[in-house]
Amino acid sequence: MNEIYTLPLLISIATFILTTHITPGPTNIILLSSVLNFGYKKTLPFIIANIISYPLMMSLTAFGLGLFLIEHPTIMLILKISGIMYLCYMAWKIATNRSSYESQKNIQSKPFTFVQGLVYPFLNPKAWIVYTSIISIYVTSIDVRFFQIGIIVLFIFISMIITTYLWSFGGIALKKLLKDERFIKKLNITMAILLIISILPILF
Template identity: 45%
Template sequence: MDDFFTLTIILSLFTFTMTTTLSPGPNNILVLSSGLTYGYKKTIPHMLGVIIGFPLMVILIGLGAGIVFEKYPFVLDVLKYLGILYLLWMAYKIVSATNNYEINEETSSKPFTFIQSALFQWVNPKAWIMGMTVISIYVNTQEESFYQILIIACMYFFTTLIGMNIWVGGGVFLKRFISNARFVKNLNRGLAFTLILSILPVLFN
């Protein structure tokens, strides 16, 4: 194992990745709403898109994408504002989602596919912040960096797997015990508002 990744560093990395994975953000709010609206099974592709897509994004950032954005910061700004617009659209979709628990084939509202979820990471402002921060903190440039990046990505795979299931499970739990359509509608509005709030720190950064 790389000398940089001592047990202390591994535990620190686990704490960092677990905390950032569990903290409220676009991915977590969206899968919570999906679990509430569509149930666990139909949300699996959405979860897998995050679980696989984000660690892959971390690897690419570590291999040089971060350097590109440091050299051409306007590219990151473009992605940031595209992400904000997309999140606002997703907030609208959450509010307008059907309140009927029995989602049928005719409804215009559909859960994320795997590809949609994986691609969403690239316009997710929180994902960019998390990815660039973890690389800057836990990659020792004086050592072999590729091995370190793989360890970080594997750790995020593990913690994201846990985090996604917790948040989707929360939505499924609410779906099981809530039968009042008006309450669900108001809850979705609350989730949409929370999603918008998650944008503000990035917008004013």
């Protein structure tokens, strides 16, 4: 292992990747909202999709797709516009969700699907840039690059498991604590606004 990475460098990679994924961002805000409104079981397909999509995205980045996108501004612009529009749509779905209240009006929203969780991370140009940076910083040797890429992808996989379950636990805890449906409605609107704010780094 020392020939591939030193222990301090492994710790550095693990810390950077976990910090990048566990901090508040679009994925975690959507996840928290889904668990709060629909429960853990109905959110599980979305959780599994995210655990799959990010390591897959890193794998594609490592083999040149991320650099290709960065080197073609027009494609990145299309990706940026598509990503912003899609995240705005998700924010709208969160803000207008009625699954936890107005039950007397029989209004039932649906949780985000497996396909949505699998696709939307690929529409985030910031993620492509961050992942390309990770590859450029932490892939340090041509001779063992495949092993190094494998370790990075594994760390992202583990990081996504930790991240999704911690944020899911937060949603479960909120669901148990919050019984006032009017407050949940306001909380949904707040999370939708936070999701819109999280789009700002994509714009700039």
